[in-house]
Amino acid sequence: MIDVTVRVKSPTAARLLAGLLRQAAADEADRGQARHWRGAARRLDECVRLPRYAPRVRRPQAAEIDHSAVRRVVTGAHPLPVLTRDEARLACWHLMVNGCSITESAERLGVRPRTVSRWRAEDLGGCS
Structure with a gap:
């Protein structure tokens, strides 16, 4: 064996x-x-396999955005930090501008691809 x-x-x-x-x-x-x-x-x-439901994005505890954490996710610097929802939305926008695919963006952000698609559609004004 x-x-x-x-x-x-x-x-x-x-x-x-x-x-x-x-x-x-x-x-x-x-x-x-x-x-x-x-x-x-x-x-x-x-x-x-993903669990049935486990929030992959922390809910915001403070109003400010940690730009260094967003930068790490956008550049792909490991280990990737856990982002608040607002930070994840900002990182999603940067990843979209840089041309990352929906699945790659979802893996980096720790959310489902459907969430990334919805955020992108909202950022584009619903035209996508």
């Missing part, structure tokens, strides 16, 4: 790897090996 450790940097990469494992399991003649690959794919899915 050989143990393999794989590190993936994003949930998207983990989902892609899980899909490849499922495809390999479907093509595998050995039923036992296919079962192990499907199990590995299931464990990858469990690692990246």
Whole structure:
């Protein structure tokens, strides 16, 4: 038996790897090996599954915006700080101006892609 450790940097990469494992399991003649690959794919899915509801953006405690935290998220400096809702909206606007995709912006901000789409539509005046 050989143990393999794989590190993936994003949930998207983990989902892609899980899909490849499922495809390999479907093509595998050995039923036992296919079962192990499907199990590995299931464990990858469990690692990246979002909880039912957990606020990923802190509610504002103070009226001011931490511009250094917003800058870190926009530049992608790890570890990414947790932002208040107002800071996340500002960072979303900067990411949109810089041309980041909706999914990349959502991963950086810690919100769902639908939230990023809504914020972008509101920032564009509802024309998007």
